[in-house]
Amino acid sequence: MPIEVKRALITGITGQDGSYLAEHLLSVGYQVHGMARRVAIPETEDRFKRISHIMDRITLHSASLENYASLYRLVANQEFTECYHLAAQSFVPDSFADEFTSMETNVLGTQYLIAALRDVQPECRVYFAGSSEMFGEVRQVPQDEQTNFHPRSPYGISKVAGFHLARNFREAYDMHCSSGILFNHESPRRGSEFVTRKIASGAAKIFLGLETELVLGNLEARRDWGHAADYVAAMSLMLQQDDPDDYVVASGEDHSVRDFCEAAFSCVDLDYRDYVRSDPRFMRPAEVSRLLGDATKAREKLGWQPKYTFQDLVREMVEHDLDMWSKYRYIR
């Protein structure tokens, strides 16, 4: 009897998580499809840089989360075994700057996508990318699946709404919808606006003499940072379970932004205190001071286990940026 090949649709395939997930699913024999918006921007190459090495092994479809008709057409014409909904406006400060677009993309986009799947292929298993930002002003340390949400940004609120949408599709229509409540996950593929990449790249540039200081916001904020490659494996495990459910995915260790600076600068034998300063320009209207996750359920029920330590993560990011910026220095 022929073995059925699983077909996965990834929204947000061009992002950090989408690219690692696509690699992971290809490695276990999936046919991988990605959804990407058509936009007329000059940096097209840049947009696809995280998936350029697997472009010939995946299929891209043009559709947009802001447009229900485009999503409906996609899922009406293609059958998928699993859908990983990762696409979102994911940078917290931008959600303060333009909350309307964040809400539209993150809330309505989620509703459009899962509703289209319900209408034409309700058997497709769905993963929704929840976030530890949903906990916000935390009610309990560490946070697990029972902790109440108290989001502190339009982004966090949009993710709480998406989480409940996914849960309701599960309860009302018996769909296999699961949400991962992922704590911060980083890698050399992280966007340059996020604090870890800003620090790794700042340390590399200062070491190479390309810059003289690194200006950040709140150095005392604490996050539970893991590696994105480890976290996408948890997403896939969730959709292999008989029953859909929600899971916290976290390292179980928290560090401050200051700790991250110290670790990154020490990779290049520098003392961060000589180069890093804090500026109110990068402070948020409402800050999430400390996030720390308890991933016991994911470990016990999914058998999920991260491979990277905090030190491994910082070192990989700094080494990547050293390599990248040393080439830049050479051609300058």
Ligand code: G4F
């Ligand atoms: O790296 P961040 O911008 O990530 P944040 O806001 O925690 O959100 C990320 O992780 C979430 C998972 O929990 C995702 F859902 C979300 O989409 C995103 O991927 O900031 C981390 C911390 C914050 O407390 C921020 O105030 O670092 C602090 N920070 C201090 N200086 C800074 C800076 N953040 C940024 N981006 N830039 C700074 O200069």
